[in-house]
Amino acid sequence: MSDVVLKVNDLKAWFDDFNAVKGIDLEYKRNTINAIIGPSGCGKSTYIRCLNRIHEEVAGAKISGEVLLEGKNIYAPDADPVEVRKHIGMVFQKPNPFPAMSIFDNVVIGPRLWGERNKKNLEEIAYKSLQKAALWDEVKDKLHQEGTSLSGGQQQRLCLARTLATNPPIILMDEPTSALDPIAAAKVEDLMMELKDEYTVIVVTHNMQQAARVADYTSFFVLGELIEHGLSSDIFTNPKNQKTEDYITGRFG
Amino acid sequence: MVEMVSKDNIENNTSSPLKKRGISYKQQDKIAFMILRGFALAIVLLLGLMIYQLFQASAPAIKEFGFSFIYNDFWNPIEDEFGALPFIYGTLVTSLIAILIAAPVSIAIALFINEYLPKALGNLLGLFVELISAIPSIIFGLWGLYYLAPWVKDSLTPILKSTLGFLPLFSGPSFGIGILTASIILSIMIIPTITSVCREVFKVVPSLQKEAALALGATKFEAIKLAILKPSFSGVMGAVVLGLGRALGETMAVAMVIGNSAEISKSLFGAGATMASVMANEYAEADSEIHLSALCLIGLLLFVVTFFVNFFARSITWKAKMRGKKV
Structure with missing residues (x-):
């Protein structure tokens, strides 16, 4: 197995005529956390949404370029987006558990969709995923309450557990803590660090401290272009590009 | 009462620039409110009236057959x-x-x-x-x-x-x-x-x-x-x-x-x-x-x-x- 799990070649994305992502080339190494930072409207959300082919679900969306998952292009004509998304999971900005569905059902919905019917297996998956998402202790006595009855932070960890239940090698996170209070956000950050052993995480964040704390690599985007990419320690202490320096020191953005 | 009227007159005479002639805006709003409320109430009354009259008309049948x-x-x-x-x-x-x-x-x-x-x-x-x-x-x-x-x-x-x-x-x-x-x-x-x-x-x-x-x-x-x-x-x-x-x-x-x-x-x-x-x-x-x-x-x-x-x-x-x- 090569060290690079995901490789992006000249990725461009549009909303109708608006070119939101303008040719990105990046590589992601296995078992790393990769942050994407940049001012609002820099295309970072659109970019990450191209990595699991969810951008194309928006009306007027267009994409060009390649995204190689273990060397295979997810945009190849014979690649099935549903299959792609089974390998590349996503946690969204706003916690979005399915309403009118219990905590348990929320966690195992992925495996259920893929045909797992065995109750014991599902219980095992739910237990493991909730453990990994550090939610088990808080919900073990109320697995059959509605998922939406939890607090915002718990809901977000439930959504993470739901993604972990499908066991994707790559997990995308689109500003996963921006709708949470600082304590809940810190919990999700801790989780990212733990997930690194088994997964590759790509996270879009508005919070530069968060990127500096958790990410091994950081990419800085402005107006759909990649300005700088490198080890987080370099980016945040010794940026090579003036724009990056201005942004991380708060003079721009 | 007499005092009140005279007071009003004095105010009119001094003709404050903030006072509107004729019907005041407040009264205009009140009239509009009354008219609109009248229509709204009428439709509710009509509904009640229809039920009542239907009830009246069916009374003989209710009495006869129960x-x-x-x-x-x-x-x-x-x-x-x-x-x-x-x-x-x-x-x-x-x-x-x-x-x-x-x-x-x-x-x-x-x-x-x-x-x-x-x-x-x-x-x-x-x-x-x-x-x-x-x-x-x-x-x-x-x-x-x-x-x-x-x-x-x-x-x-x-x-x-x-x-x-x-x-x-x-x-x-x-x-x-x-x-x-x-x-x-x-x-x-x-x-x-x-x-x-x-x-x-x-x-x-x-x-x-x-x-x-x-x-x-x-x-x-x-x-x-x-x-x-x-x-x-x-x-x-x-x-x-x-x-x-x-x-x-x-x-x-x-x-x-x-x-x-x-x-x-x-x-x-x-x-x-x-x-x-x-x-x-x-x-x-x-x-x-x-x-x-x-x-x-x-x-x-x-x-x-x-x-x-x-x-x-x-x-x-x-x-x-x-x-x-x-x-």
């Missing part, structure tokens, strides 16, 4: 003996079959418009569906009489008989006009109602869950089932009940194709009558006071039932919408 009016199955204007059961039966059966046909079709149309079509095309199709509800009832009746009834007799009946003929529902001869034809007409007439309410309900379901489902490797249809159909279940029920409300009261088209016979036919091919259709058919020819009163009593029953069905439906859809907005 509760037996609801469960007696004979309707004999010559002997002046009246029981509404055949019409209650006809109304319920035609409305239920109409719902069974219209609900799945409408839900499918609403999903297709909202989730599969581009916005402009979807709105155009939605407009067409809603235009169906603008077609006058009598046109549906004519179409039912000249095209649908022969089709039911010659094409649909043989199919139903050969597949489900062992059921008493599909026994006996078909003359085209009858309960089944009336139900089909009704189903077409209520599809626009159910479709447009379903579209409203689906629209307020947030798209976040749909993306969540897709991101978990759900197919588009699975995502729609999970994230749109499931959370809007109660709202869809409301839409269906609203359609039911319309079906219960629909008169003209049904009267033209149901056969108008005061009997309880086990077979859907048989003729029947509904509460609304019997009123339309017999009101002009009813010459005895008790016959008229019996018709009014049917009207009162229908009024009360449709009122509550509509009220119930609106409260469900309203609650569903509120919940959709909160998420």
Whole structure:
């Protein structure tokens, strides 16, 4: 197995005529956390949404370029987006558990969709995923309450557990803590660090401290272009590009 | 009082630039408020008045038959003996079959418009569906009489008989006009109602869950089932009940194709009558006071039932919408 799990070649994305992502080339190494930072409207959300082919679900969306998952292009004509998304999971900005569905059902919905019917297996998956998402202790006595009855932070960890239940090698996170209070956000950050052993995480964040704390690599985007990419320690202490320096020191953005 | 007036005069004389001549703005607003309130109250009063007068008109029948009016199955204007059961039966059966046909079709149309079509095309199709509800009832009746009834007799009946003929529902001869034809007409007439309410309900379901489902490797249809159909279940029920409300009261088209016979036919091919259709058919020819009163009593029953069905439906859809907005 090569060290690079995901490789992006000249990725461009549009909303109708608006070119939101303008040719990105990046590589992601296995078992790393990769942050994407940049001012609002820099295309970072659109970019990450191209990595699991969810951008194309928006009306007027267009994409060009390649995204190689273990060397295979997810945009190849014979690649099935549903299959792609089974390998590349996503946690969204706003916690979005399915309403009118219990905590348990929320966690195992992925495996259920893929045909797992065995109750014991599902219980095992739910237990493991909730453990990994550090939610088990808080919900073990109320697995059959509605998922939406939890607090915002718990809901977000439930959504993470739901993604972990499908066991994707790559997990995308689109500003996963921006709708949470600082304590809940810190919990999700801790989780990212733990997930690194088994997964590759790509996270879009508005919070530069968060990127500096958790990410091994950081990419800085402005107006759909990649300005700088490198080890987080370099980016945040010794940026090579003036724009990056201005942004991380708060003079721009 | 005298002092007050003189004080006012003084103020007028000094003619403050802030004082308006004639009717003050405050008074203008008050008048507008009174007029608008008057209209709004009038409509509520009218509703009350209609119930009261319907009640008055049906009083002789209530006195004569009491509760037996609801469960007696004979309707004999010559002997002046009246029981509404055949019409209650006809109304319920035609409305239920109409719902069974219209609900799945409408839900499918609403999903297709909202989730599969581009916005402009979807709105155009939605407009067409809603235009169906603008077609006058009598046109549906004519179409039912000249095209649908022969089709039911010659094409649909043989199919139903050969597949489900062992059921008493599909026994006996078909003359085209009858309960089944009336139900089909009704189903077409209520599809626009159910479709447009379903579209409203689906629209307020947030798209976040749909993306969540897709991101978990759900197919588009699975995502729609999970994230749109499931959370809007109660709202869809409301839409269906609203359609039911319309079906219960629909008169003209049904009267033209149901056969108008005061009997309880086990077979859907048989003729029947509904509460609304019997009123339309017999009101002009009813010459005895008790016959008229019996018709009014049917009207009162229908009024009360449709009122509550509509009220119930609106409260469900309203609650569903509120919940959709909160998420």
